[in-house]
Amino acid sequence: MRAEERSGWMLVAPYATFLLAFAAYPIVFALALVFLHWDLVTTPTFAGLDNIQLLTHDTRFWRAVGNTFVFLAIHVPLQIATALALAVVLNRPLAFRAFWRAAFFLPVVISGAVVAILWNSLYATDVGLINTLLVRIGLQPVPWLTNPSTAMPAIAVMVTWKNVGFYVIIYLAGLQYIPRSCKEAIEMEGATSWQRFRFLTLPLLLPQTILVVMLSTINGFQLFIEPYVMTGGGPLRRTYSIVLYLYTNAFSYQRWGTQRPLAWHWP
Amino acid sequence: MLAGVTAGWFLGANAAGVAMYEEASGRTFDGIDSDTSATGVKVNRNAGAESTIEALLALQAVTGDPDAARYLRFRPMGEAAVSLASVPLTREYSGPGEARLTLRRDSSGVSIDEVSGPDAPITLTYWPAANPAEVRLANRLAARWNAEHADVQVRVQPLPAGRSTEEVLLAAIVARATPDISSNVSSALLARLVRAGGVVRLDDRVATAARLAERTNSAMLAPLRLPDGGIYAFPWKTNPEMLMYNVELLAGAGLAPPRTQGELLDALRRLVRDTDGDGRADRWGMWATLKTTWYERFYDFYPLYLAGSGGETLVRDGAVRFENEAAVQALELLRAGFAEGLLPKSNFALGRDPFADGTVAMKIIGPWFVKEMDELKVQGLTYDVVPVPAAEGVDPGQRFAFADLRSIAVFSTTRHPDAAARFVAYLTSPDADRMLIEEASQLPYRRGLSADSRYRRALSRWPTLTEYATYVEQSRDLDVDPDVVEIFDVLSEAYEEGAVFGLVPVREALAKAAAEVRRIIDAR
Numbered sequence: 155m156r157a158e159e160r161s162g163w164m165l166v167a168p169y170a171t172f173l174l175a176f177a178a179y180p181i182v183f184a185l186a187l188v189f190l191h192w193d194l195v196t197t198p199t200f201a202g203l204d205n206i207q208l209l210t211h212d213t214r215f216w217r218a219v220g221n222t223f224v225f226l227a228i229h230v231p232l233q234i235a236t237a238l239a240l241a242v243v244l245n246r247p248l249a250f251r252a253f254w255r256a257a258f259f260l261p262v263v264i265s266g267a268v269v270a271i272l273w274n275s276l277y278a279t280d281v282g283l284i285n286t287l288l289v290r291i292g293l294q295p296v297p298w299l300t301n302p303s304t305a306m307p308a309i310a311v312m313v314t315w316k317n318v319g320f321y322v323i324i325y326l327a328g329l330q331y332i333p334r335s336c337k338e339a340i341e342m343e344g345a346t347s348w349q350r351f352r353f354l355t356l357p358l359l360l361p362q363t364i365l366v367v368m369l370s371t372i373n374g375f376q377l378f379i380e381p382y383v384m385t386g387g388g389p390l391r392r393t394y395s396i397v398l399y400l401y402t403n404a405f406s407y408q409r410w411g412t413q414r415p416l417a418w419h420w421p
Numbered sequence: 422m423l424a425g426v427t428a429g430w431f432l433g434a435n436a437a438g439v440a441m442y443e444e445a446s447g448r449t450f451d452g453i454d455s456d457t458s459a460t461g462v463k464v465n466r467n468a469g470a471e472s473t474i475e476a477l478l479a480l481q482a483v484t485g486d487p488d489a490a491r492y493l494r495f496r497p498m499g500e501a502a503v504s505l506a507s508v509p510l511t512r513e514y515s516g517p518g519e520a521r522l523t524l525r526r527d528s529s530g531v532s533i534d535e536v537s538g539p540d541a542p543i544t545l546t547y548w549p550a551a552n553p554a555e556v557r558l559a560n561r562l563a564a565r566w567n568a569e570h571a572d573v574q575v576r577v578q579p580l581p582a583g584r585s586t587e588e589v590l591l592a593a594i595v596a597r598a599t600p601d602i603s604s605n606v607s608s609a610l611l612a613r614l615v616r617a618g619g620v621v622r623l624d625d626r627v628a629t630a631a632r633l634a635e636r637t638n639s640a641m642l643a644p645l646r647l648p649d650g651g652i653y654a655f656p657w658k659t660n661p662e663m664l665m666y667n668v669e670l671l672a673g674a675g676l677a678p679p680r681t682q683g684e685l686l687d688a689l690r691r692l693v694r695d696t697d698g699d700g701r702a703d704r705w706g707m708w709a710t711l712k713t714t715w716y717e718r719f720y721d722f723y724p725l726y727l728a729g730s731g732g733e734t735l736v737r738d739g740a741v742r743f744e745n746e747a748a749v750q751a752l753e754l755l756r757a758g759f760a761e762g763l764l765p766k767s768n769f770a771l772g773r774d775p776f777a778d779g780t781v782a783m784k785i786i787g788p789w790f791v792k793e794m795d796e797l798k799v800q801g802l803t804y805d806v807v808p809v810p811a812a813e814g815v816d817p818g819q820r821f822a823f824a825d826l827r828s829i830a831v832f833s834t835t836r837h838p839d840a841a842a843r844f845v846a847y848l849t850s851p852d853a854d855r856m857l858i859e860e861a862s863q864l865p866y867r868r869g870l871s872a873d874s875r876y877r878r879a880l881s882r883w884p885t886l887t888e889y890a891t892y893v894e895q896s897r898d899l900d901v902d903p904d905v906v907e908i909f910d911v912l913s914e915a916y917e918e919g920a921v922f923g924l925v926p927v928r929e930a931l932a933k934a935a936a937e938v939r940r941i942i943d944a945r
Contacts, residue, residue, distance in 0.1 A: 278768060280769050281773075297767040297768070388711065388712065388913075388917065389711060390918070390922065405591075406910075407904065
């Protein structure tokens with residue numbers, strides 16, 4: 155019994171250590187930071203509720219919250235629609251099906267910064283591929299990333315493209331689980347293919363859809379690398395996300411809490 | 422080092438040749454008096470609390486600094502000087518092992534020659550910027566130094582790759598992994614490094630103080646002094662910006678290079694072109710980026726502002742200084758440019774320079790770009806530079822260029838601040854400065870540079886660099902303020918709202934920015 159207990163602890167030890175060091179400790183540490191004035195370098199001092207008060211009065215913070223929700227409002231529905239559509243198509247007998255599945259999954263494993271740089275070229279106003287195509291069919295080029303009303307949607311489309319392969323896998327798994335008998339039954343009733351999708355596939359994929367909504371929302375709240383690389387939060391701070399706000403305050407302004415210099419008086 | 426040699430007095434390096442501090446008992450004698458005996462001096466062997474405490478304090482300070490402590494056992498050679506008048510110009514010291522040290526009085530203060538003994542050499546780590554030209558320069562200078570100084574060996578390690586020098590160095594401070602010396606420190610970083618106690622003051626160390634006196638003057642140092650009057654990073658090189666223009670494009674439009682902001686706007690109007698006839702402009706006079714990353718304002722608003730501000734910067738002594746006509750005029754010019762479609766309201770593909778490929782005819786840029794143009798090897802592009810245009814009626818003598826000054830810092834984690842200061846002085850010697858110009862097309866922060874015959878050949882190696890050199894002393898850097906990055910971010914917002922998108926009048930945008938900057942200053 156004791157030996158069994160010991161081996162049990164040994165088996166969980168690696169993951170438990172990881173969890174304590176990289177999840178529990180940072181969470182506790184971050185909570186403590188809320189109540190401190192600290193710039194990482196000098197000695198921290200107790201701040202009480204100063205930081206929270208500062209945050210609630212910071213218009214940039216609320217702008218960042220608003221922007222993040224704008225991003226989610228575009229990204230989440232688009233993510234569901236594209237992932238579902240692709241999954242349905244890829245679930246059919248299709249030439250080179252394995253190739254297509256791999257191809258759509260590829261962007262998921264590419265680094266976010268690389269994708270951002272790639273799409274920066276696609277979105278470039280002067281010689282970008284998207285605008286070149288628009289001009290060829292007789293339309294005006296669009297300054298995708300430098301127009302305040304198109305920048306965030308452009309980023310949302312890009313993020314959707316990057317992640318779609320992951321959600322396609324989730325939906326494909328769901329599609330495999332739809333019992334054959336149900337399909338046969340609805341076909342016997344004479345349903346059209348739209349009706350089959352609307353009244354059979356979609357309801358039975360509800361658990362997967364909930365998962366996709368949850369994961370893409372969590373992912374969306376972490377929006378950072380794309381605006382950081384592509385727009386720096388502009389134009390007019392329309393792509394300034396919550397994480398970018400945190401990053402700028404921490405690493406550009408060294409504001410881990412407004413801190414009063416101890417040894418130095420800056421006039 | 423001088424502190425160590427001086428403190429040697431307590432241990433016998435004095436006219437009497439007697440250890441005044443008795444190591445066995447810890448007491449210290451009162452002093453050395455002149456005397457009529459053969460040696461001319463006599464030790465006063467009274468040892469009260471006063472002399473003992475003073476000596477212990479001094480020795481404690483000196484032994485606390487490894488550099489100074491090394492020299493505690495050095496002894497002067499030759500006759501002792503008993504009066505100021507008989508102090509020789511040169512004094513040689515012998516140290517442990519075979520070590521020899523020679524101090525020599527000269528025009529810049531004291532020069533030091535050292536021949537080390539058999540003890541292990543000091544190793545210093547030096548981080549230069551990671552660009553190829555500066556790494557090459559750093560390697561060459563370090564190799565030369567290492568050959569000349571067996572006792573202090575320098576190891577060159579390019580700054581670790583990261584977003585910016587600032588972030589890399591701050592991360593290094595937090596991780597306590599700073600090098601002994603780093604170049605490429607900007608003023609934006611300096612104030613924070615000092616506040617964090619991360620760097621060594623340099624204007625009171627012998628080697629760097631002498632070099633500062635040789636290289637600069639008080640007017641050049643004044644804006645770099647911190648609130649306590651100290652210089653905490655050695656001002657190494659500067660990049661005064663000028664208006665670079667494509668000679669053919671301007672001549673083709675029948676234009677002379679613009680001298681005022683009015684002429685600049687006129688030039689923008691006459692240079693905008695639609696070459697492929699699709700109804701959209703594809704050639705412009707200039708390009709001001711739409712990016713709002715703080716340092717992007719170094720190439721549009723800030724130089725245009727400094728050209729007319731008479732040397733006024735953004736903040737000084739905790740007060741906002743940019744709510745003035747020069748700022749209004751600079752923003753109005755940009756606003757007109759964007760509103761009339763004279764400045765492209767778009768971004769260009771990455772990795773493409775619109776000036777180099779002739780898409781834009783002018784660009785506000787520093788001398789480092791001269792080397793880049795040289796490397797791009799653009800066929801048939803002739804360029805020249807003029808001062809950044811100021812508003813109408815600004816006296817040419819009052820035009821200042823924006824210059825991103827880069828300094829060399831010695832970090833307080835170093836165990837050998839004096840050796841590091843000596844290496845800093847070596848990196849900024851006349852010879853090293855000449856190499857900086859030749860290798861990197863960059864300008865040392867050195868007084869009288871453009872007229873100095875020692876640099877004439879090096880400067881003329883690069884097109885337009887001689888003109889850039891005339892602005893070395895007529896330039897303004899970033900304010901040495903711990904919040905300067907955020908202040909530039911706030912100005913970027915004014916630039917977007919007031920100029921790029923024209924959402925609010927320029928004065929209103931500036932007033933809003935000024936209020937925001939006041940809030941930032943008040944919060945600290």
